[in-house]
Amino acid sequence: MFRLEETDIAKAVERAKELHPTVRVIAYGEYTVTGSQPGTLYTVKCYRDTEGFKTVECTCQTCDGVACKHGMAAVALHLYMATIEMIIRRRAARIARQRSH
Numbered sequence: 001m002f003r004l005e006e007t008d009i010a011k012a013v014e015r016a017k018e019l020h021p022t023v024r025v026i027a028y029g030e031y032t033v034t035g036s037q038p039g040t041l042y043t044v045k046c047y048r049d050t051e052g053f054k055t056v057e058c059t060c061q062t063c064d065g066v067a068c069k070h071g072m073a074a075v076a077l078h079l080y081m082a083t084i085e086m087i088i089r090r091r092a093a094r095i096a097r098q099r100s101h
């Protein structure tokens, strides 16, 4: 488990690029990521913890406080999904405002 705001993520991002992982969405904030060994699959959860930090949890052996490549691969998709969701929400709110006028 690591916090995006407090962790050096540069190396994990580089490793994620080399890994070419397949990331699948289980639910918003929950993903599966393929590992470097064939057949390995890790579950990654992305969420805000109780203190408001963007937290990434991976089922691999990487110790707490260190970013792993699976986590960063999932974060890339998570941020993308979060952006899309925000756009959809804002558009719906704008349409609702226009209709009430």
Ligand SMILES: [Zn+2]
Binding pocket: 042, 058, 059, 060, 061, 062, 068, 069, 070, 071
């Ligand atoms: Zn991992």
